[in-house]
Amino acid sequence: MPTFTALTHLPGREPAEDLAEACEGLTPEPVGTGVFEIEDGSERWEVGAYFEEKPDAVGLALLAAAWGAEPFVISELPEVDWVAHVRRELTPVTAGRFFVHGSHDADRVPEGVEALCIEAAMAFGTGHHGTTKGCLEAIDRLATEGFKPHRIADIGCGTAVLAMGAARLWPVTVLASDMDRMAVDTAAANVIANGLDGRVVCIEATGLDHPTLEQAAPFDLVLANILKQPLIDLSPEMARHVGSGGKVILSGILSDQAQEVVQAYEAAGFALDRRDDLGEWVTLTLTRQG
Structure with a gap:
């Protein structure tokens, strides 16, 4: 099943959170929304909405204009096994005495470390x-x-x-x-x-x-x-x-x-x-x- 994203940017956390909430009233409804600070010192925030059906471009444009945001950029993502992809990318990390790994790397834990198993997840x-x-x-x-x-x-x-x-x-x-x-x-x-x-x-x-x-x-x-x-x-x-x-x-x-x-x-x-x-x-x- 294809996945669609709609991303925009605007100044201020509160307006960004309000815009994300407004996106949830669209049809088709997004399966999730997210608000993230752009960590470059600009005080700008990214609003993302994620859909399992092609989103309403006109509705998104109206919301962006109403909140003074940049126009939403809509993209279709390829079908990817993201968990498998992330597991391949997340190799174990050593930080002091800690060894942080996924369960797929449990057999790579060395002796004498404090092992912490963290799975790829939405946190x-x-x-x-x-x-x-x-x-x-x-x-x-x-x-x-x-x-x-x-x-x-x-x-x-x-x-x-x-x-x-x-x-x-x-x-x-x-x-x-x-x-x-x-x-x-x-x-x-x-x-x-x-x-x-x-x-x-x-x-x-x-x-x-x-x-x-x-x-x-x-x-x-x-x-x-x-x-x-x-x-x-x-x-x-x-x-x-x-x-x-x-x-x-x-x-x-x-x-x-x-x-x-x-x-x-x-x-x-x-x-x-x-x-x-x-x-x-x-x-x-x-x-x-x-």
């Missing part, structure tokens, strides 16, 4: 992206330095790879939250597949806004691999939820965005411990002062 965090790898390396380094957190949260957890990595290194229960229900379900399945059921608790939440997170605070370690602006927006809440001497590991940040994030967290009472660059991506480790 961010297979270990291949520079931000995920950077965060895993930062977690590994904290453990090597003797840091011993008792309360840990992974905000915007995606596949929960960071939460599971933390649970492997420290004998505590880690809270993993994401605002996307599909990501939470994917995370929960990964937790079970890695034998960490009960050690990583997956919840649906926007940022730190959830009773379970409120009750567990103050945290000794918070992991947040999301995007620049959400990280900046979260800085006051991070300050409220992280205890004195607690640490945050932040990523999803381009090199030219890092200083803006650091300034927001310094204003909220954090001090920069370390900046790690991996290609065009940056991972920040900061400590809560006071």
